[in-house]
Amino acid sequence: MSEFHVDMGPQYEGEAIRRENVQVEFGGPKIPHKFELVTLKGLDEVEHEKIEVIGPDIKDIEEGASSPLAILIDVAGEELEKDMEPVFERRIHMYSNYIEGFWHVAQRDDIWIRLDKAAFKKGLNSLREIGEILIFLFTSELDIIEKISVTFITDGEKVKELLPNALTVYEARDARARDLGDEDVDEFYGCILCQAFAPTHICFITPDRMANCGAISWFDGRAAYKLDPEGPVFAVPKGELLDAARGEYAGVNAVAQEKSLGSVEEVYLYSSFGRPHTSCGCFQSICFYIPEVDAFGIVYRDFIGESVIGLPFSKMAGETSGGRQVEGSCGMGLEYLRSPKFFQADGGLRRVVWMPKDIKERYKDAIPEDLLDKIATEEDVKNTDELTEFLERVGHPWVKGEVEIPD
Amino acid sequence: MSITIAVAGKGGTGKTAISALLAALLAKESPPVLAVDGDPATNLHQALGLPLDDETNTIGGIRELMEEKITRAEFAPGTDKQAWLDARIFEGLVESVGLDFLAMGRSESQGCYCAVNHMLRYVLDKLAGNYQYVVIDNEAGMEHISRQTTRDVDVLLIISDPTARGITAAVRTRKLIDDLRTNVGQIHLVVNRLAGDISPQMGDLIAGAGLDLLVTIPEDPNMAPLETEGGPLTELPPDSPLRRVVVDIAAKTGLLAGKPRTSLF
Ligand SMILES: Nc1ncnc2c1ncn2[C@@H]1O[C@H](COP(=O)(O)OP(=O)(O)OP(=O)(O)O)[C@@H](O)[C@H]1O
Ligand code: SF4
Ligand SMILES: [Mg+2]
Numbered sequence: 099m100s101e102f103h104v105d106m107g108p109q110y111e112g113e114a115i116r117r118e119n120v121q122v123e124f125g126g127p128k129i130p131h132k133f134e135l136v137t138l139k140g141l142d143e144v145e146h147e148k149i150e151v152i153g154p155d156i157k158d159i160e161e162g163a164s165s166p167l168a169i170l171i172d173v174a175g176e177e178l179e180k181d182m183e184p185v186f187e188r189r190i191h192m193y194s195n196y197i198e199g200f201w202h203v204a205q206r207d208d209i210w211i212r213l214d215k216a217a218f219k220k221g222l223n224s225l226r227e228i229g230e231i232l233i234f235l236f237t238s239e240l241d242i243i244e245k246i247s248v249t250f251i252t253d254g255e256k257v258k259e260l261l262p263n264a265l266t267v268y269e270a271r272d273a274r275a276r277d278l279g280d281e282d283v284d285e286f287y288g289c290i291l292c293q294a295f296a297p298t299h300i301c302f303i304t305p306d307r308m309a310n311c312g313a314i315s316w317f318d319g320r321a322a323y324k325l326d327p328e329g330p331v332f333a334v335p336k337g338e339l340l341d342a343a344r345g346e347y348a349g350v351n352a353v354a355q356e357k358s359l360g361s362v363e364e365v366y367l368y369s370s371f372g373r374p375h376t377s378c379g380c381f382q383s384i385c386f387y388i389p390e391v392d393a394f395g396i397v398y399r400d401f402i403g404e405s406v407i408g409l410p411f412s413k414m415a416g417e418t419s420g421g422r423q424v425e426g427s428c429g430m431g432l433e434y435l436r437s438p439k440f441f442q443a444d445g446g447l448r449r450v451v452w453m454p455k456d457i458k459e460r461y462k463d464a465i466p467e468d469l470l471d472k473i474a475t476e477e478d479v480k481n482t483d484e485l486t487e488f489l490e491r492v493g494h495p496w497v498k499g500e501v502e503i504p505d
Numbered sequence: 506m507s508i509t510i511a512v513a514g515k516g517g518t519g520k521t522a523i524s525a526l527l528a529a530l531l532a533k534e535s536p537p538v539l540a541v542d543g544d545p546a547t548n549l550h551q552a553l554g555l556p557l558d559d560e561t562n563t564i565g566g567i568r569e570l571m572e573e574k575i576t577r578a579e580f581a582p583g584t585d586k587q588a589w590l591d592a593r594i595f596e597g598l599v600e601s602v603g604l605d606f607l608a609m610g611r612s613e614s615q616g617c618y619c620a621v622n623h624m625l626r627y628v629l630d631k632l633a634g635n636y637q638y639v640v641i642d643n644e645a646g647m648e649h650i651s652r653q654t655t656r657d658v659d660v661l662l663i664i665s666d667p668t669a670r671g672i673t674a675a676v677r678t679r680k681l682i683d684d685l686r687t688n689v690g691q692i693h694l695v696v697n698r699l700a701g702d703i704s705p706q707m708g709d710l711i712a713g714a715g716l717d718l719l720v721t722i723p724e725d726p727n728m729a730p731l732e733t734e735g736g737p738l739t740e741l742p743p744d745s746p747l748r749r750v751v752v753d754i755a756a757k758t759g760l761l762a763g764k765p766r767t768s769l770f
Contacts, residue, residue: 114635116537117600127596184583191588204592205585268583275582291619312575313586313620321585330623380619382576400576433578460577 102231103221104198111192115201121218122159124167124252126203126210131258133207134169135267136187144174144245149229153253156213157223166254167211168261171232175244184271186240188321193235200228206268207261225250275317278305280345280367280439286334287319288353292378296421298358299378302334302350306439307367308431311380315433343504344369344443362423369443370394374428379419381429385441386414388451390482391489393496394441395452398432403476406452406485432457436464448501451489452479469495507539508760509639509657514664515674516645519697519722519747523664524642525552525738526751528604531638534761536603539636544644545611554737555599555606562597563610564625571621590621591628598632605636638760659690660758662719667699669710676714691758693719700724719757722750 125132159165169190187205194202199217203210213222222228229248236246251257280286282305289301289309301309303319314322314331322331337349345367354362364373370385377384383398388407397405397414404410418427428441435457440446447465455475462470472494479485489497512524521544528540542549545565550557571590574580580589599606633639641658663678665671675694682689694716696703703711703721711718725747731740741748755761 112631112634114595114632116605116635118602188585203588203595205588206583208589208592210592210595268581271583272581289620291623294619309620311618311620312578313618313624315580315582317582318586321587325587326627378619432576 102227104200104217106196106198106231106235108196110198110200111195113195113198113201115199115212115214119214119216120162121213121215122156122161123164123213124209124211126164126212128164129166131166131207131254131261132168132209133257133261133264134171134187134190134205134209135264136171136173136183136190137267138178138180138183139172139174141174141176141245144172144247146245146247147233148247149226149233150247150249151225151229152249152251152256155224155226155252156218159252161215165252166257167209168249168251168257168264169209170249170251170260171236172247172249173236173243173245175242177242181274186236186243189236189240190232193232193239194228196235197228197231207264225252276436278316280304280306280336283316284336285320286336286347286350287314287316287323287331288334288357289314289319289331290357291330292380293357293421296376296378296419298361299376299421300354300357300362301378302354302365302367302375303331304367306437307345307375308433308437310375310378310382310429310431312382312431312433341366344372345439346373358421365423366443368439368441370428370441371425371444374423374425375430376421376423377418377427377429378421379415379429381415381418382432383430383457384411384414384418385428385430385450386418387426388482388485391451391486391497393449393451393489393494394444396435396450396454396457398454398457400456401454401476406474406476406479406482408481432461435461443504445496445501445503449496451494451496452485507633507636507639508659509633509641510660510662510758510760511641511643511658512662512664513643513678514645514662514695515666515671515678518664518666518671520645520664521549521552521642522728522738522747523662523695523697523722523751523754524549524640526741526748527754528638528640529553529739530751530755531640531760532603534755535637537636538604539633539639540604540606541639541641542606542608543641545609546644547608547610549642550599550606550608551735552738553601553604553606554739555601557599557606557608561610563608564594564597564629565610565612567593567597568612568618568621568625572618575618575621587624587627590624594625594628594632607632657688660760661689661692662695662754663692663716664695664697667696667703667707667721669707671696672707672710672714672716675716679714679716691717693717693758695719695722695754697722698724720750720753722747 191202199214201212233246287303292299303309303314305316308315319331323333334353335349336347340346351364354365366373386395388395397411401411418424418429452474472492474488479488495501512520514520528538532538663675665675699721723746727741727745
């Protein structure tokens with residue numbers, strides 16, 4: 099682009115800018131207040147292509163210095179939706195890194211940006227030009243954006259003053275993200291990283307089901323797939339919903355067959371029986387069936403000692419892992435406990451009768467209040483005899499036959 | 506693409522000294538260089554004369570912090586974990602002139618974290634691409650090579666002391682590499698602190714194992730005083746034997762021979 103002082107394109111994405119080459123740094127570890135925020139506004143509220151710089155510009159900042167920064171991008175368009183804000187916001191990262199001599203790391207209130215001395219010498223000496231390039235990239239790559247304006251704030255006091263508002267927006271988005279269900283999306287993600295150890299294992303990662311290791315949420319899956327479409331995390335088109343209660347999807351089955359070389363044919367995302375999800379070796383926790391009470395217990399990696407069935411986590415993990423479908427013994431990410439679909443086909447949380455005290459404490463806001471003190475921990479019972487007696491005594495809803503199993 | 510040099514060998518043979526001098530030489534001749542300390546005890550920075558403000562700011566420490574945050578479900582659903590990790594790794598980088606430094610540190614976690622390791626590898630590969638050279642000072646146990654944190658190595662230097670035991674250990678290291686099939690370009694043996702020439706017996710031992718003896722290094726009289734003062738090895742006089750042989754190493758392995766600059770800067 100001849101109208102700009104520097105070149106741009108995906109070829110600059112991996113480029114890092116080393117300390118000694120820094121003309122100016124925005125945000126990063128030395129700067130307490132920094133953030134970026136994309137806000138969807140009405141068509142009459144956004145002045146198209148308006149760029150504003152509040153506070154010192156690049157050329158006013160001492161060479162090698164660090165400065166606060168807020169990047170505020172307002173967008174408008176008939177077809178834009180609120181949920182696109184975070185997606186556009188990640189594009190700031192992507193497009194900034196397209197700019198020669200400009201480097202952007204992280205997100206939200208954690209951003210860290212550097213401008214290379216060489217780019218500065220070429221004439222890139224104003225945030226205004228960064229704004230022009232960003233607007234150029236946003237509008238040429240995303241047709242649905244009809245109007246866009248960019249504001250850069252380098253005045254530390256002003257950034258500090260506006261930061262709480264941004265944090266509120268991030269929190270609201272996180273709340274919406276937590277509410278996202280499997281029915282709200284068309285695509286799940288799969289991960290085969292653990293096939294090195296468990297050759298038939300595929301993690302299916304959905305809004306309602308965190309990956310076994312707890313490291314990859316549906317959002318992480320989406321980001322990883324976009325970053326590296328050929329990588330170990332891939333998209334799984336949902337396909338037809340074959341069994342709503344058990345969470346059986348045609349798309350999931352097809353991928354399971356393909357990636358397990360035929361050894362896994364069907365997968366139920368929300369049941370521990372029949373065709374449960376496979377377990378690799380990386381799972382954070384295990385949901386295990388306790389035959390004596392015909393209900394479930396949860397045990398996790400950091401649990402010391404023996405669970406209520408008299409076995410330590412390591413022993414139980416050995417019996418669960420390896421990429422097999424083990425009925426009544428499923429490796430899972432702990433966050434699955436928060437899912438409204440948590441083994442719903444088997445009775446869900448209301449069929450859970452034992453878990454470590456630590457986990458109960460950590461997930462108490464996810465457990466129905468009336469159930470909380472009816473789930474035993476290692477402090478209440480030591481074995482299944484004591485457990486049976488405990489459940490009778492407290493009147494656990496499963497024992498009382500109050501839990502309905504969907505069909 | 507950057508050129509990766511890994512320095513390995515049994516404990517106390519001079520890995521750190523040679524890594525530091527080689528990294529400093531390359532940083533002067535063809536910057537930038539990334540020096541990686543693979544020893545959990547983290548001491549390469551001292552040999553290079555670099556500060557380390559935060560001892561926990563190592564790859565191992567960052568990995569553990571991430572695992573802890575995952576276990577505690579502390580990542581907000583709307584944040585990108587890879588992006589978070591990228592920033593932490595850059596924070597862990599000690600940035601100097603012509604050379605940056607990164608410590609592997611220790612990782613004691615029990616869990617299995619394929620996903621975290623994968624994300625880590627992604628950012629480290631990307632980072633490494635920004636340097637002309639990556640010099641890795643491995644710990645005696647070769648953990649990073651065996652765990653494949655280090656993947657392709659262009660030049661592997663196995664350092665040995667001038668004893669039969671030392672050479673036997675070097676042969677074992679070589680076997681380990683062959684078994685793991687880590688992609689290694691050149692593999693050479695360096696015998697350090699040798700008085701005089703290689704004895705015929707030792708020569709046979711080396712040749713019998715199929716090792717290529719690149720150079721031998723004599724005892725360097727300037728090392729002990731420097732060590733007493735605690736000064737960085739970069740203060741060794743230019744005609745110091747250790748320093749001179751490191752130049753030899755760079756020349757003989759072709760590290761300095763007209764390598765085209767592919768820098769992004
Ligand atoms: N050629 C030499 N002449 C004199 N002293 C040397 C020589 N090479 C190394 N040393 C000294 O030997 C000691 C061990 O060297 P160094 O720390 O480099 O070894 P290392 O292989 O990195 O050890 P470790 O396995 O403990 O990390 C140091 O005190 C160093 O100064
Ligand atoms: S446990 Fe984690 S790393 Fe392993 S396959 Fe599942 S998502 Fe991937
Ligand atoms: Mg050492």
